Amino acid sequence: MNFLLLPDKFKGSLTAKQLIQSLTKGILKAIPGAGFHSLIASDGGDGFLDAISEYRETEVITTETVDPLGRKITSTMLVDPSKGEAYIEMAKASGLVLLAEEERSASKTSSRGTGIQIREAMRRGFRKIYVGLGGSATNDAGMGMAYEVGYRFLDEKGDSLKPIGANLALVHKINREQVIPELRDTRVFAVNDVNNPLYGPFGAAAVYAAQKGANRQEIELLDRGLQHLDYQVRTQMGFEYADLPGTGAAGGAAYGLKCFLNAEFITGTAFILDLAKIPRLLRTRKFDYILTGEGKIDSQTLSGKWINGVMELGRAFEIPVVAICGRLEVSPEELKKAGLTAVIEAGNRNKPLEYNMSRAAELVESAVYKYFKGR
Structure with missing residues (x-):
């Protein structure tokens, strides 16, 4: 048998x-x-890099980045120079595992750390970047990642907002003047197996924010913030992705990757099964x-x-x-x-x-x- x-x-x-x-x-x-x-399995979340290393000849790159609360940390990514590919696991820089339980806060955390790694991969010349989503401590709709490749989210006064969940509802203008030129030539892939939309009863905040430290009132505020950001994206950029299955992954990070980094969605299961x-x-x-x-x-x-x-x-x-x-x-x-x-x-x-x-x-x-x- x-x-x-x-x-x-x-x-x-x-x-x-x-x-x-x-x-x-x-x-x-x-x-x-x-x-x-x-x-060795991974749906794109914790263990994504371990699964990749089992089936691809890769090198480890160490990067200086920040954790979900903005504290300096060192993290890693995998690269395959022969194919020009980089593999980044969101949990390595923006994960719940990096925070003590009392530090968890879906309103205060940011995906900037993962964005720093994405920017570093581009700087090193990698033009296909796979981002494994899952295990995140964030609910910022990927604003932190977008910030690190040059996007700025401005309030009504024109001041730059800190890219955290609490500020989703304050976004008045999305400024793209500083977006790094490397982004135009880079293909980004969001790897995950979650089907949730961005907001609503099955969205990022309603389903996942509680495990990231949010209480009921915060969940409602975060959900309204996600709706607000989507409105600004639709009116200013013309993208209507909020109902796309999977955009709610990793606190809406998949949505941010899609809107701001033009990411393609691939399922983690199919990706790893095909790789193996x-x-x-x-x-x-x-x-x-x-x-x-x-x-x-x-x-x-x-x-x-x-x-x-x-x-x-x-x-x-x-x-x-x-x-x-x-x-x-x-x-x-x-x-x-x-x-x-x-x-x-x-x-x-x-x-x-x-x-x-x-x-x-x-x-x-x-x-x-x-x-x-x-x-």
Whole structure:
């Protein structure tokens, strides 16, 4: 029996590599002769550069940049000089992981740090830039990134605004006089698997701002700010992208990349699967199961996340897809309707979160063994 292992990480407890190891051990206990092929996954969020480095010959470039609150930090990007390509992971300079929990503030944070990296990639001559979105601490609609390539957002008095979420509603004029010339010759790709629009009940603020430190009142203000910025973009630049699926990714960073850097949208799942030549593999080798998963499977899982992309792959090649998670927060029936053969919840609901996270490897191994024993 052959297994294709395509899991995402269990955030905070298992990397994708560690999860693959646990899956392999559990299956081998149940089916000693099983064969495996695995892939380090990324939907464009945390781990994007790790996934790229697995399948491309790249070099690491260290850059001086700033974190979401504007403090100086050092970060990295990957480049492929032979192809003129640069790969940037938004979480590396603008991510939640860079802030203590009490520092999180969707109103005060900015995507400037990622913009500095984009500008540096252009300065070094890279003319294809892939930006992996996800894990961001921001809700500035990409104003910070746009600022670093020369855009200025002015208030009614003509003063330049700090590119943060709280100032979205104050934008009166978008000044393009200082936009760097390199942008004209650069193709930018926004890589993510989120389908959310920019604003509204399923938009960037409503769905994601709470985990970035926003309370209910701030979420409403941020949502109105996103609407306001979109109005200014439509009237001054002629772009109507707010309803485009995916523009709400990373606090609207995808929207900003589209409007201000003319970015093309590509799905993270398809990008990584193609990079690893998985579709080609499935045309030449038979697999009995595809295993995927992530730390928590919830309603967002079906809004374009990695698992959803893997389910589409399973449907295309008529291979059963089984997902494993630490915590299941949506009905198995709903997931089965969407295309999963089964969902395995590895976590012990009678134990605290700390117990489940510290023992995630053995819990996954045990749960997978129990599922496949006798199959």
